[in-house]
Amino acid sequence: MITESTLLDSPNGRSSGEPVQSAITYEKIPTHIYADAKAASRAVAQEIADLIRQKQGEGKPCILGLATGSSPKTVYAELVRMHREEGLSFRNVVSYNLDEYYPMEPDSLQSYWRFMKEQLFDHVDIQEGNYHVPDGTVRPDKVAEFCRQYEAAIEADGGLDFQLLGIGGNGHIGFNEPGSLSNSHTRLMMLDNSTRAAASGDFGGLAKTPRKAITMGVASILSARRVVLLAWGERKAPVIRGAVEGTVSELNPASYLQTHPNVLFVIDEAAASELTRMKTPWLVDSVVWDNKMIKKAVTHLSLTLGKPVLKLTDRDYNDNGMSDLLAQYGQSYDINIDIFNQLQHTITGWPGGKPNADDTNRPERALPAQKRCLLFSPHPDDDIISMGGTFQRLVDQGHEVHVGYQTSGNIAVADDEAIRFADYVVDFNNQFGIKSPEATRIFQDAAASLRNKKDSEMDTAEVRYVKGLIRMGEAKSTCRFVGIPVENAHFLNMPFYETGTVAKKPLGEEDVRIVMELIEQIKPHQIYAAGDLADPHGTHKVCLDAVMEAVRRLKHKNFMKDCWVWLYRGAWAEWDIHEIEMAVPMSPDQVMRKRLGIFKHQSQKDGVVYQGTDSREFWQRAEERNRATAGLYNRLGLAEYEAIEAFVRWKF
Incomplete structure (x- = not known):
């Protein structure tokens, strides 16, 4: 059973601000594991701040090597806070970034130059001219010379005092892809297909994602006097284990860090889940x-x-x-x-509880026999993808089922799909002489904007509106297919999501309030929420945080005393078998019905914009995951089912 402390504290009972320590025998790189990325980021930011202040005291510049991507964002946010609230000055800081896509204009939405300014440089007192990012606009015949000058500039400043790193799903550090040599220096690199696929969401599809990048080399990174690597989420767990416990190999460039005399990996529990001390701790220590x-x-x-x-x-x-x-x-x-x-x-075929039955050994209560169930779906298709069989079972067994679609999901609609939809509305109005100038203008503007849109531009408000309508219509279609009234579909459009880009705003008070209002309206006996922390874009985590905060604030209400919260996983991963507390089996017919429900989300079939490195469609991922869970139960000696959806209870 997941308790509140389980989510906030380490497995060994330490607070979230302390790393998990053990007698390590398998690890070849010092590794600190924190309960969550926020606590880990604070620790890393504090180390950087201490180094900056130390150098200030010595009257010397502090030379930092900085990384981009989602991993260091919380570190930069903490450094900005320390600058504003604690007087941390960056006037003696000189920074060199690891990499930049090529070609890439500095004002592009995907530019690492823009990223660093928005995340850090524009919010602290670092002197202009003291921060450096590889130039994505340099002429092709000048790239080699630029790379030599970049290295020379670092050397002239005395070398890197500190290098901050993230890690790619294939083990790349910087953009040093598998196959990179340990003696490589700053150069133009051809990106691995898995790297491009992982980044494709930022560019609106794989076809628009750059094939090259300028990156500092492995030798450039290893020359830093201190190296700290960050990794969050279970999708990074396999490559972290390879880097920390495996052999040094060019197939996992992060493993080269085993040879560095002053390196530290700072990771959260999810990224550490494949390490021996976490996966099989009894082999490491008592x-x-x-x-x-x-x-x-x-x-x-x-x-x-x-x-x-x-x-x-x-x-x-x-x-x-x-x-x-x-x-x-x-x-x-x-x-x-x-x-x-x-x-x-x-194992139960009655996820809402079995009426008139002894529920002593069942995961859910028998009473009340007909429950009000509220399914929170981060995106408009997570309900059917992640728990479609259970969704259908709850409806078929007579429960009152509601779905709270937490975000519009608009950024996951391809531009050509939105153009087709907008053109249809405009043509329909014109064909039948429907006089709705404002509506027609919105769709005309959206279509025109998309046809003239540059890769560096975000969607306009009109475009986001049209894309949101597409996903809303698909969600309603799924609800009709499953058998719940459309009025039981609640579209929350949480504000944190509405940025028009993959990068979202932090969870805000308005987001929590919206979730609270729906819970108070429904007064559910069951809440289902996405506990899928492997979501590569972070939306699931923010949505889960909103649900948990709402539940904490409402738990004193009388109706909440009869409310149980069940967490499901998304298309990316499943609960470990020992964690599962409710397993809902599906027959072959039910698996097929779930597939047809997923098909209602037509904009998410075939060329999915935010597919990541997994080329399978969502229905394929869901079916293979559900069959794999059933297979694990069978291998453990239990009955053989076609598929199983799994849940863990959060006892707030």
């Missing part, structure tokens, strides 16, 4: 064998050995680092039965 740890260890042992839980033996436990568990609790036979029963009790 652990507290509570029920959660036992369930994690036994299911891991079962899946690793390919043996059902009930067939595990004392020798299996002893040979795999779990002898102290046996010493504490006795023979494996008893432990196996207990864990098997716990797994079995998570």
